[in-house]
Amino acid sequence: MSSQGVYQPSLDTNSAFGELRTILNSMKSAHIKTGPADIALRQDRLQRAIRLLKENHKALAQAMSADFGHRSPYQTLVADIVTTIRMLQHAAEHVATWAEPETIAVDNGIQARIQPQALGVVGIISPWNFPINLSFGPLAGVFAAGNTAMLKPSELTPQTSELMAELVGRYFEPMELAVVLGDSDIAQQFSALPFDHLVFTGSTTVGKHVMRAAAENLVPVTLELGGKSPVVVAADANIRTVAERTLTIKTFNAGQICLSPDYMLIPQGQEDALTDAAQQFIRQSFATMQDNPDYTAIISDRHYQRLIDLLDDARAKGARIISLAPTEEVAYDEVRRKIAPHLILDVTDDMLIMQEEIFGPLLPVRTYQAADEPIDYINQHPRPLAAYYFGEDTAQQEKFANSTTSGALVINDVMTHASIEDLPFGGVGASGIGAYHGIHGFRRFSHAKPIVEQSKDGISNLRLRAPYADKQAQLEAFLNQ
Structure with missing residues (x-):
């Protein structure tokens, strides 16, 4: 991987997989070492993604048009640039509220809450039809939840993917966001990595292969597929x-x-x-x-x-x-x-x-x-x-x-x-698994972690201690009501 966080694949498939796994392990270690990203860092990452799109929208539109043979510049601005910026802005504006723990009412003096926790490193495999929206759109939830990410953009839009990789290297540190360039063989290797979550957007046929590869490492997946x-x-x-x-x-x-x-x-x-x-x-x-x-x-x-x-x-x-x-x-x-x-x-x-x-x-x-x-x-x-x-x-x-x-x-x-x-x-069924956007993306890329603090007298623990005779009588009385 270059110092800018861009990975150029090795010609040897086995070597490529090893190098990819090394990158992922480095990112996982960095995520653990630095600890949870605070709200300010999450908002900063989201704002940097917004700046990347705003400051380079013309170059990105030109690259997409070149990849398509011709693409309407208006369609690019609407669907790939402005819509994506709004997704990132929405996350930046609401992440502080989304990240607040949810207090749960419990009897017997116990205190309980649900604390959203970052998963770690999320893999994103994005398609060619909206190459920016379907790369940076998921990042709204990924960054808001406090994760870092590895991105594999489509080889069918090479100029856009290469420009995206170059720009990511300017706006992000390698341990925040890495871009992997390469063909379908590299995408296959990418999908087999032990991410903390994997997002794939593409066809139902390929989605089956991605899910099968992810299952080897019990990686949870979000599949945005399609159908008729x-x-x-x-x-x-x-x-x-x-x-x-x-x-x-x-x-x-x-x-x-x-x-x-x-x-x-x-x-x-x-x-x-x-x-x-x-x-x-x-x-x-x-x-x-x-x-x-x-x-x-x-x-x-x-x-x-x-x-x-x-x-x-x-x-x-x-x-x-x-x-x-x-x-x-x-x-x-x-x-x-x-x-x-x-x-x-x-x-x-x-x-x-x-x-x-x-x-x-x-x-x-x-x-x-x-x-x-x-x-x-x-x-x-x-x-x-x-x-x-x-x-x-x-x-x-x-x-x-x-x-x-x-x-x-x-x-x-x-x-x-x-x-x-x-x-x-x-989607649902053959059209996909899981959903994101807005708070749903934040929740998708977070672990809802229960945190329970026992009361000083520990009364809920006492009911599990022997002897059980008196306690069993109380249970039977309850069941006979």
Whole structure:
């Protein structure tokens, strides 16, 4: 590891793991030696992270755009810079209150409290789609709880990851925050380290491998995964509102979001109305797409081709493909790696697009007839990271909320919950384990340590001492009441 806390991997995998473990052991020793980080140090770490983002936001935005081929600078500022700063600020403002012990009422003169205690060193494996937000966002809770961290950013955004590592070295000491650069083999080695907690954001498939590796050391994990988040459109929903709010998120970052709507369930006969509303909305939002700085490219050639293959598979199996590209503009371009939003109608479950998480601007649409069909359909599939319900009937809203399980539920909008700091953010089942953001992140990365002080007469201890005859009689009297 360099003096700046940046680790460049060894070419030999075994050597790399040994070096990583040495770094982690050094950080654990430093955490124990220096003792618990006081509130001032925690706030200082959070403020340094804020300064890093504010003072370098232009360079970070340029690096992200270069990694994507093109990324909307506005989207970077909104999702990766400003939103993350607000997460860090929220933690800095509230950490003193969060860290206060909770007094527990106990009889017999015993004093008891729950004291939040830092776990130690937390590992963070962050993805490519929001490389800053999903690296520094977890740090809000990690630092607030008094921990230090090792961060492994994605190799799919190399310029951003390298710049992030350089900047971390300027703003943090090596024993506070270390950055590990490297490919998927290094990420695999990273996930096998004996951290005090491990955070992974990525696909469900990789999440299984991460959890399996962490289990070897009994490392607790927070897995923010994904899956297929549905949009359910009730019969009384305003179809124009549905199209506008759904496509707002489906076009943000070109749909490369774990919370992006992955399919829509709509009453039979509403397909044409949805198509008309979608076409009108896209025309208003994007006069062009291929040369439009507001529209983001797909991250890589491989991911671009995977999305095209999903379209081709759906078309071959009978789906109707509706490109929402502006008039006289191509639906997709492999050089720019830009894909216009598409509606995929008449989909069936044998199509790959209904089996895989899409992570792109493609929206499959299924129709239903009976009102309860969407609930049944969702419950027959793995639990999603979020569900989105459009409809005005409050009784139906409540029924949907009570009858389906998802990481979060948003009514009459999409993805709104992710920007509300006091809400927990996370999945359930196949879409993840654990949640963070705000106080929930502080609690996730703390140990709720019970501290009990016995009374001077030690009365609760006396009931356990022999002889038991009189005490047993008292217990039997209690049981016979």
